[in-house]
Structures are given as structure tokens and as C-alpha cells.
Amino acid sequence: MNTTPIEIAQSLVRLPSINPQYDSASAGEGAVVDWLEQWGRANGFAPVRQSVLPGRENLLLTLHNGAGPHLLLNGHSDTVGTAGMSINPFGGDVRQGRLWGRGAADMKGPVACMLGALLRLRERRADWRGTVTFGCVADEEYKYRGILALLDQSIAYDFAVVGEPTGLRVVRGCKGSFRFAVRTRGRAAHSSEPHKGRNAIVGMARVIPALAEFFDTGLRAFAREGFGTSTGSIGLIEGGSGINIVPDQCSVQIDIRTVPGQDCQAAYAALQSHVRARAGALDGVALEFDEPPPHFSPAFETADAHALVRTACSLAGQTASDVVPFGCDASKIAARGIPSIILGPGDIAQAHTADESIGLDELEAGEAAYIQLALSLLKPQS
Numbered sequence: 001m002n003t004t005p006i007e008i009a010q011s012l013v014r015l016p017s018i019n020p021q022y023d024s025a026s027a028g029e030g031a032v033v034d035w036l037e038q039w040g041r042a043n044g045f046a047p048v049r050q051s052v053l054p055g056r057e058n059l060l061l062t063l064h065n066g067a068g069p070h071l072l073l074n075g076h077s078d079t080v081g082t083a084g085m086s087i088n089p090f091g092g093d094v095r096q097g098r099l100w101g102r103g104a105a106d107m108k109g110p111v112a113c114m115l116g117a118l119l120r121l122r123e124r125r126a127d128w129r130g131t132v133t134f135g136c137v138a139d140e141e142y143k144y145r146g147i148l149a150l151l152d153q154s155i156a157y158d159f160a161v162v163g164e165p166t167g168l169r170v171v172r173g174c175k176g177s178f179r180f181a182v183r184t185r186g187r188a189a190h191s192s193e194p195h196k197g198r199n200a201i202v203g204m205a206r207v208i209p210a211l212a213e214f215f216d217t218g219l220r221a222f223a224r225e226g227f228g229t230s231t232g233s234i235g236l237i238e239g240g241s242g243i244n245i246v247p248d249q250c251s252v253q254i255d256i257r258t259v260p261g262q263d264c265q266a267a268y269a270a271l272q273s274h275v276r277a278r279a280g281a282l283d284g285v286a287l288e289f290d291e292p293p294p295h296f297s298p299a300f301e302t303a304d305a306h307a308l309v310r311t312a313c314s315l316a317g318q319t320a321s322d323v324v325p326f327g328c329d330a331s332k333i334a335a336r337g338i339p340s341i342i343l344g345p346g347d348i349a350q351a352h353t354a355d356e357s358i359g360l361d362e363l364e365a366g367e368a369a370y371i372q373l374a375l376s377l378l379k380p381q382s
Contacts, residue, residue, distance in 0.1 A: 002039070003119055005363040006099065009112035011035065013101035014092040021142040022081035028056045029077040029138045032108075036061075036077075036115075036136055043119060052138045052149045060150070061115075061134045063122055068130025068378055069158035072338070073118075073370065074147070074329055075111035076140035079103040086354045098357040106351035109358040110163030110344035111136060113366030120371050128378040133157070140329055144297060147329040157338045159308050159377055161370070162330040165346030165358070168369050170312040172321040172341055175227060176258040176299030176331055178268070180290035181251050182207060182275070184282065188241075188248040197246030201239045203285030204250040208234065210278035211254065214271050222267060224259035226323045227299070230267065231257045257325065260301040268293065297327045300334035308339045311376050315369070316343075324348070343369065 002008045015035055018026040033049065036059045040047035050058040059077070079102050082089040089102035099109065114134050121132060133155070137146030164171075184204045189197025215232035222230035232254060239250030256271075258264055272289050279287065301323070302309055309321050321341075326348065334340040345366030346358040 003043070003116070005109070005112040005116040005367045006094070006360055008039070008115050009099055009104065009109045009358070009363055010092040010094065012108035012112060013099065013104050014090050016090055017077050017079055017103070018081050019078040019139065019141040030055060030057070032077040033057050033059045033136075039115070050149055050153075052146050056138045058135065058137045058146050058150050060136075061118060063118055063132045065125050065131065066129045068128070068380075070131040070133065070156060071374055071377055072157040072160040072333070073114040073132065073134045074160055074162045074333065075107055075114055075134070075136045076138070076146065076329065077111075077136050078138055078141050079106065080141050080352045084354055094360070097361065098359050099363070100355065100357045102356055104350070104356050104358045105165045105346035106348075106356070107163055107165065107344065109346050109363055110165060110366060113345055113363055113370055114163055116367040117370035117374065120367070121374055124375070127380075128375050129380045130378040132374055132378070137329065143295065144329060144332055147332045151333065151336050160330065160333045160338050160340040161373065162328055162333065162340060162342045163344035164328045164330075164342050165344045165348050165351060166322070166324070166342055167347055168316060168343065168345055168362075168365060170309065170316050170318055170321045170341055170343055171324050172304065172309045173227065173260060173301035173323040174299065174327055174331055174342065175325050176264075177255060177295070177297045177327055178258065178264050178293045179253065179255050179295040180268075180293035181253050182211070183249065183251045183288040184285050185288065186246070186248045186285040189246040191244040191246055194246050197248070198284040200247045200250040200285055203282040203287070204237075204239065204252065206279045206282060207275060207287065208252065210275040211252070211271075213278060214274045218270055218274055219256070219267065222259055222262040224261060224301070227259040230259055230262055258299050260299040262299065264296065298331045298335050300331040300340065302334065302339055302341060306339055308341055308377070312341055312343060312373055315372050315376060343373070345369075
């Protein structure tokens with residue numbers, strides 16, 4: 001069975017694993033998990049499948065090599081959808097020195113590098129001591145339920161490396177997020193007699209400027225060196241049921257990006273207070289906020305001075321580590337007290353794109369980077 005990062009990544013890209021949140025017809029990550037289990041058994045590992053949601057599982061491969069630290073190499077099996085792609089999303093074509101297809105960069109390419117590193121580390125047992133676990137989780141692209149299930153196993157990991165594409169730059173922190181809906185509720189009426197209704201869309205038209213104002217002013221009070229400030233964005237709006245009906249409901253969905261140390265409950269309370277004050281009375285239209293926000297992902301920051309960060313930067317030739325605005329499973333791992341970094345081949349700008357791809361040379365470099373980092377972190381005691 002495939003043993004090089006390029007071969008493994010090509011096989012994985014050819015297996016659809018769209019998160020059902022992005023395509024209700026998708027079967028989820030099952031085909032990838034099946035392949036990983038077969039690959040693990042064929043290469044002498046004892047794969048462990050872990051149920052997350054009905055028909056959706058994590059897959060773990062563990063390599064023990066005596067007493068020593070425990071390193072978690074974390075990847076995810078799900079991808080976003082394929083609508084609007086300009087290439088065959090599951091072709092796995094190799095041309096122009098690149099592998100093309102959905103998930104090539106985010107993150108089947110990095111997953112392939114981790115698997116390749118696991119094989120090489122098994123061949124070099126004399127050079128390290130400890131345990132390496134490869135944990136490929138479901139649902140990273142939506143509610144992170146896969147990584148939470150993995151962490152609930154209560155296994156004591158000493159370090160974690162999350163393989164999101166960073167161009168093999170060492171990233172020691174990322175922003176978090178919380179997401180929620182704001183709703184206005186009015187009363188329906190025939191549009192020929194609008195005075196008999198209470199227009200929820202008109203009410204929302206007063207709420208939206210108040211939200212935008214808070215994004216520009218209130219969120220700037222939450223800042224962290226290197227991360228900038230907290231930000232907000234209205235991503236979706238929906239309202240009404242017909243052109244000739246006064247709408248009785250309207251909703252907007254909002255994404256707030258947070259910085260390490262930010263009190264998210266305080267930020268949410270301040271937002272609600274500001275919007276209610278600035279929007280004022282809405283002429284019989286009720287204003288509602290999700291309580292609590294249905295989606296929350298923490299920010300994280302590993303200290304620059306931590307041995308994990310220093311070791312990874314030294315190997316990468318970086319004088320200083322990076323932080324990023326996007327979120328990933330690393331923040332959930334760090335929230336459990338496990339020192340974490342993000343490090344992976346590929347460019348995050350390629351993630352979720354119409355022509356997603358990753359360089360073949362990046363895949364080879366990714367495998368080498370994971371091997372060297374594991375050898376340095378798990379160095380035998382003299």
C-alpha cells in the first residue's frame with residue numbers, strides 16, 4: 001500500500017469526505033476513515049476507530065517506543081464542499097509539480113506527511129523514545145466535535161502538532177470565534193395594507209448599522225499583541241416569505257473573531273447592550289439574540305519561550321514564530337493544557353479554493369519536517 005506522502009495524499013484526495021454541513025447528501029468522512037484503517041493494518045499498526053457522530057468517526061494510529069514524552073500529530077478527514085470548483089475535486093491529478101483536488105492542502109496533504117513520518121519513525125526507533133499518536137478527526141470544518149471526542153479520552157499528551165497548511169512556518173497561536181444569530185420578529189400582513197403588520201426587515205435595517213458600529217468600535221477594545229483586535233462580520237441574512245407579505249421575521253448570522261485572553265461573555269453582553277441602545281424602539285418589532293451562542297471556538301497562544309515552539313522554530317530556521325487569524329483544532333487541544341503549534345505543508349490561501357492544490361515538493365518537505373521535529377522532541381535521555 002502507498003507509503004510516500006505523494007501517493008498517500010493522492011489516494012486521500014480521490015475519496016470524497018465533504019462535511020455534511022456543506023453538502024447534505026454527503027456520507028461524511030467514512031471513506032477516508034476506512035482507507036486509513038486499511039492503510040494502518042497493512043503497515044503493521046493497530047488502528048483505533050472512535051465514534052463521534054452517527055456514521056462519522058476518528059481514526060488513531062499509535063507508535064510506542066519505550067518510556068518518554070507523548071506527541072500528538074493531529075489532522076482532520078473532512079473537507080468543505082465542492083460547489084464552483086474549476087477542477088475535478090476528486091481527480092487527484094498530478095501535473096505542473098502539484099497535486100490537485102479538494103483537500104489537497106486542507107488537509108489531506110499534511111495528513112499524508114504525518115503518515116509518512118510515522119513510517120519513517122518506526123524505522124528509526126534507535127533515535128527516539130516515547131510515543132507518537134496520529135489522530136485524524138472528523139468535523140473540523142464545522143463544530144470541531146471530532147477533536148473534542150479525541151481529547152475526552154483523557155490521554156496525557158505532552159505536545160501537539162496540528163497540520164493545517166502554514167507553508168511549514170511555525171504558528172504558536174490563532175484567533176478564536178463565536179457565532180450567533182440576531183432575529184427580529186414582527187407581524188405579517190398583506191402588503192396592500194402594510195400598516196396592519198410590523199415589518200421585521202425594516203426593524204433589522206436599524207439593527208445592522210448598530211452591529212457594524214460595534215464591530216468598528218466596541219470590538220477594538222479587545223486586542224492582543226501580534227493578533228490585532230477582535231473583529232466581527234455579518235455573513236448571512238434571511239427574511240420574509242413573499243413579495244406581497246409584510247415580513248414577520250428576519251435574521252442575520254454573525255461571526256466574531258476573538259483574541260487570546262478575551263472575555264467572550266463580556267464581549268457578547270457589550271454587543272447586545274450597544275445594539276439595543278443604538279437601534280432603539282423598533283415599532284413593535286421584537287429583537288432577539290441567540291443565548292448562548294451556539295458555536296464557540298477558543299483562541300490560543302503558546303508562549304514563544306516554550307520548548308515546543310523554540311525547537312520547531314530552530315528546525316525551521318525561524319527567528320520568531322507566527323500567529324494566524326484563522327481557527328483550527330489546535331485551540332481546542334491547547335484549551336486542555338496541551339502545548340500546541342500549527343505546522344503543515346501547503347498554503348492556507350489554497351484552502352477551500354476552486355482549484356485547490358499543493359506542491360509535490362511541499363509534501364516531501366512536510367514529511368521531513370515532522371520527522372525532524374519528532375526526533376528532536378522525543379530525544380532519548382543520555
